[in-house]
Amino acid sequence: xxxxxxxxxxxxxxxxxxxxxxxxxxxxxxxxxxxxxxxxxxxxxxxxxxxxxxxxxxxxxxxxxxxxx
Amino acid sequence: xxxxxxxxxxxxxxxxxxxxxxxxxxxxxxxxxxxxxxxxxxxxxxxxxxxxxxxxxxxxxxxxxxxxxxxxxxxxxxxxxxxxxxxxxxxxxxxxxxxxxxxxxxxxxxxxxxxxxxxxxxxxxxxxxxxxxxxxxxxxxxxxxxxxxxxxxxxxxxxxxxxxxxxxxxxxxxxxxxxxxxxxxxxxxxxxxxxxxxxxxxxxxxxxxxxxxxxxxxxxxxxxxxxxxxxxxxxxxxxxxxxxxxxxxxxxxxxxxxxxxxx
Numbered sequence: 001x002x003x004x005x006x007x008x009x010x011x012x013x014x015x016x017x018x019x020x021x022x023x024x025x026x027x028x029x030x031x032x033x034x035x036x037x038x039x040x041x042x043x044x045x046x047x048x049x050x051x052x053x054x055x056x057x058x059x060x061x062x063x064x065x066x067x068x069x
Numbered sequence: 070x071x072x073x074x075x076x077x078x079x080x081x082x083x084x085x086x087x088x089x090x091x092x093x094x095x096x097x098x099x100x101x102x103x104x105x106x107x108x109x110x111x112x113x114x115x116x117x118x119x120x121x122x123x124x125x126x127x128x129x130x131x132x133x134x135x136x137x138x139x140x141x142x143x144x145x146x147x148x149x150x151x152x153x154x155x156x157x158x159x160x161x162x163x164x165x166x167x168x169x170x171x172x173x174x175x176x177x178x179x180x181x182x183x184x185x186x187x188x189x190x191x192x193x194x195x196x197x198x199x200x201x202x203x204x205x206x207x208x209x210x211x212x213x214x215x216x217x218x219x220x221x222x223x224x225x226x227x228x229x230x231x232x233x234x235x236x237x238x239x240x241x242x243x244x245x246x247x248x249x250x251x252x253x254x255x256x257x258x259x260x261x262x263x264x265x266x267x268x269x270x271x272x273x274x275x276x277x278x279x280x281x282x283x284x285x286x287x288x289x290x291x292x293x294x295x296x297x298x299x300x301x302x303x304x305x306x307x308x309x310x311x312x313x314x315x316x317x318x319x320x321x322x323x324x325x326x327x328x329x330x331x332x
Contacts, residue, residue, distance in 0.1 A: 009117040029120030034129060036115065036158035041150065043157035061117060063158055064125035065132070067099075068114025068142045069089030069229070069279030 004056040015054060022049035024060065035064045073303055075275060077252055078167055078199040078221065080138060082109040085269065086299045087140060087254065088292075089279025096131055098288050103135060106282065106292035110138045112169055115159055140201060142169035147182070149189035156193055168193060169201045169223070169256075169277075178228045179257075183210045187217060194218040203256050206240035208247060215251060222248070223256035223277060226268065230280045232260025235267055245272045262291075262298030269302025270310065 002017045008028060015024060021037060021044060037044050038061040044052055054060070075082050088108040093099035103111055113132060118125045132139060141159035146152040149172060156168040172189055174182025181204055190200050194217060202214050206224040214222055224244060227233035235241060235255065245253055255268040256277040265276045276299065285291035323329070 009119065033118070033120070034126065034162060035118060036161045038154050038158060041154055043154045043161075045157075046161060063115040063162070064118035064122075065129035065162060066114045066116040066118075066125055067089075067091040067093075067128060068112050068144055069091045 004054070006054060006057065007059045009060070009062055019054050020050050021052045021054065021060075024054055025049065025062070028062075030062060033064065035062050037062055073300060077110075077275070078201070082138065083107075084109050084296070084299065085275040085303055086265075086295060087112065087256075087275060087277040088282065089277070090128075090132065091279055092283035093288060096128070099283070100131060100135065102282055102288040102292040103137075104292075105289050105296065107296045108137070110140050111135065112140045112142055112277065112279065113163065114142050114144050115155060115162060138167070139163050139165060140167050140169050141165065142203075143171050143189075146172050147174070147185070148172065149185040149192065152185070152189040153192050153196075156189075156198060157196070160198070166197055167199050167201065169203060171203045179230075180228070181205060181225075183207065183213075186210075187213045190214055190217045190219060201254070201256075206237050206244065208240065208243050211244045211248065215248060219251070221252040221254065223254045225257040226255045226264060227258030229257040231258055232281060233258055234260050234264035238267070238271060241268070241273070242271050262294045265295055265298040266302040266305070269299060270305050272306060275299075 003014050004017050006013055006015055040059050073083050075085055084107045086106055086108045087110040088103055088106050089112045141163045143152040143155040146155055152172045170189055172182050172185040173179055190202055193200050200219055201221050201223055202219055203223050204210055211222050227236040253273045254275045254277050255273050259265055259276055259278040259281050268276050282288050282291045
């Protein structure tokens with residue numbers, strides 16, 4: 001199975017080709033986590049994860065609640 | 070208490086204090102300080118999270134358990150695009166259309182970038198957000214934000230985390246006088262309770278602070294001090310303050326004073 005390289009939260013990551021965002025979240029260990037995602041600095045709604053296929057060199061930001069002022 | 074009721078962003082709260090959730094010595098002290106402040110709005114943020122990292126999850130559970138309103142921020146954003154993306158992510162995670170919009174233009178004093186701020190504001194209002202823009206005390210910028218559709222403005226008192234208080238009350242009052250019906254909140258720079266009293270006395274509707282409580286030697290006691298200060302400021306504004314005079318005038322009646330000097 002061929003692979004591709006992406007950047008997840010600033011770190012280079014090798015993934016299987018053809019995965020959607022939901023599959024990436026599950027494989028990266030974010031299953032059931034309360035997170036939001038930006039793909040190449042654009043927000044992707046949770047409802048669109050399964051329709052969004054990952055491509056080579058994509059930058060995925062996965063964020064969660066944190067303290068703030 | 071009826072006098073402290075505040076209609077903000079289509080919600081009614083009973084405290085004019087918005088409190089931050091960062092910089093406390095511990096989560097326990099954060100909770101105790103927020104409760105002592107009686108604030109009903111707490112600011113939160115978003116950060117990258119590694120898989121399996123429990124910190125974010127635990128923090129969010131603590132905040133949810135407080136059962137008060139959350140105001141997510143876009144801290145760390147330097148462009149309108151970054152801020153809009155962050156706001157969209159915040160809306161999904163925190164399930165609110167409120168956003169404290171921060172678009173920083175200068176890394177030294179964390180001053181907002183006025184051009185990117187207005188651009189982001191327009192985009193977010195179009196997307197249905199209630200924008201709480203962190204802005205300077207510039208009247209023209211305030212006008213641009215109101216023209217963009219803001220119901221709320223949050224001019225700085227002084228730079229974030231500086232604790233210098235209201236550095237330019239004249240400018241803050243100019244915004245108040247020009248926009249009597251906009252919700253005005255002093256955001257950033259509040260260092261001590263008297264700064265909060267001053268903001269409310271000049272007619273601001275509320276204050277937003279974090280460091281002044283979180284970095285106090287005793288955050289929980291300081292939170293109580295701010296609760297009392299904010300209430301004092303609101304009551305003082307409602308009561309109407311006396312006019313200043315150039316000359317002294319005795320407060321004790323002079324009629325019948327013994328040893329009165331008639332010569």
